[in-house]
Ligand SMILES: Nc1ncnc2c1ncn2[C@@H]1O[C@H](COP(=O)(O)OP(=O)(O)OP(=O)(O)O)[C@@H](O)[C@H]1O
């Protein structure tokens with residue numbers, strides 16, 4: 001159990017400078033996440049979900065405490081090391097998709113593989129597979145502005161999953177989607193979680209997302225308020 | 233780097249119209265800079281060639297008293313042609329001419345002139361001296377330049393009275409008959425100059441066998457030391473033109489700087505705008521595993537790529553245009569003789585490979601710097617704020 005932990009957080013504090021003083025967004029978080037979990041940070045707006053997700057994703061650093069992701073200590077990484085961690089092991093899914101608007105669907109999904117220097121043949125196979133997972137292989141030549149919100153988010157999932165990362169961080173992935181599309185996306189992620197053993201960590205206050213989670217971590221005012229593991 | 237080039241290419245092609253606007257602006261500056269520089273160096277070459285062909289040949293010997301800027305020296309600046317030069321003069325490889333100050337009276341006006349006696353059979357200068365080779369009893373055949381003709385309001389076949397002082401200081405007058413008017417871009421050959429046959433001037437002045445200046449054809453002719461005469465090599469005689477070229481070069485540099493500045497403004501603007509408008513994209517690059525410095529690199533490559541595209545586009549329409557200009561020349565829309573400087577009406581641009589290569593490299597370099605400059609901001613961006621598009 002200890003060995004399969006991919007996130008371990010101890011006494012994490014995050015403060016942001018605000019006006020003359022500081023604002024404490026995270027206040028003593030203790031949390032760990034195992035390999036293959038399908039978990040979510042749940043809490044009201046301003047409770048610190050995004051802040052925590054960003055630190056785990058090495059896009060931000062802790063003010064105090066230790067955050068270890070896949071054996072690497074987030075506060076201690078150089079810019080290059082942090083970039084490498086994200087490039088090799090993390091996938092991101094955003095509320096507003098953040099696709100490259102001028103690139104095609106294929107090119108968007110291919111991007112992480114280019115960074116990892118896969119050969120053209122490998123890339124082709126992997127991109128095709130990833131687009132199969134999300135059911136979008138008929139739209140490879142389209143560009144994001146031509147796609148619906150649900151399709152965009154599926155491209156984003158394919159882009160996050162194409163390199164088979166250990167951990168996917170998804171911040172409000174369904175916030176811009178209708179109910180049907182939300183369920184569709186979530187089912188896709190659930191099956192990817194099962195088949196590829198990829199861990200998922202969501203930040204959400206959407207009931208639809210929450211209903212799929214197998215672990216619910218409730219945040220309130222920058223603290224873990226409750227941590228519920230759903231056993232089936 | 234290879235990846236950055238690939239991505240930059242995708243981004244630019246994907247951006248469509250915005251890219252092409254920048255590329256077109258840049259490509260105009262490419263072509264205009266090369267064309268202007270070509271015209272200028274064509275002008276410089278022409279100025280030197282014309283000066284050689286019309287005025288100084290391969291070099292000259294001046295009578296030691298002669299000072300072109302002081303007409304009062306003219307009455308003393310003549311000597312018998314030295315014997316050392318006889319054979320060359322006979323071969324036509326050296327031409328003497330005699331200079332005298334005089335006055336011309338066109339239609340009741342009065343104007344000071346330089347009377348130049350030249351050999352009608354000469355072949356060193358492009359002057360149509362053969363038109364002086366007419367025997368006339370009642371007037372002196374003469375040729376003048378078109379500026380001078382306009383000044384005098386005289387045409388071919390007109391007669392004008394000139395006056396001069398001979399060897400003894402006695403004033404004398406006669407009529408000249410204009411037998412030819414020539415057009416030349418060297419003002420010194422035209423303005424205030426009246427050309428008559430050498431032997432006529434010699435006898436008018438009482439200076440048989442004498443000359444003021446000896447011009448030889450070939451600049452490689454060995455220099456002879458002749459007492460009473462000063463050797464003036466071609467380089468010395470063209471120094472003034474060189475000076476003018478240098479001055480022009482300074483003026484041109486300002487012009488190029490302005491042209492380049494305009495093009496760079498477009499690129500700079502695009503980059504600054506990009507960095508604000510593409511914040512989310514920048515954040516996404518970072519989230520997907522780029523360092524911020526790599527994103528700076530990507531944006532810089534994108535900017536530099538505008539110059540590469542522009543160079544290609546310029547090659548497509550610019551090369552034919554430049555080649556056509558070199559052949560057809562560029563005829564100035566205004567009368568060049570009004571400028572009062574050594575410039576031909578039609579200039580033929582001359583381009584060198586060096587000119588093209590250096591212009592391309594310069595624009596590429598400046599574009600890269602201008603793209604890099606605003607992109608440095610990216611390195612200081614907070615990726616989480618960039619992702620939210622919150623940076624002001
Ligand atoms: N860069 C920052 N500077 C200052 N304060 C910040 C910054 N980022 C977040 N905060 C503050 O920290 C608190 C937590 O923000 P966070 O974005 O993590 O909340 P959240 O739980 O994701 O909320 P939401 O559900 O609205 O997305 C908020 O009060 C927010 O204003």
Ligand SMILES: [Mg+2]
Pocket residue numbers: 049050051171203
């Ligand atoms: Mg949030």
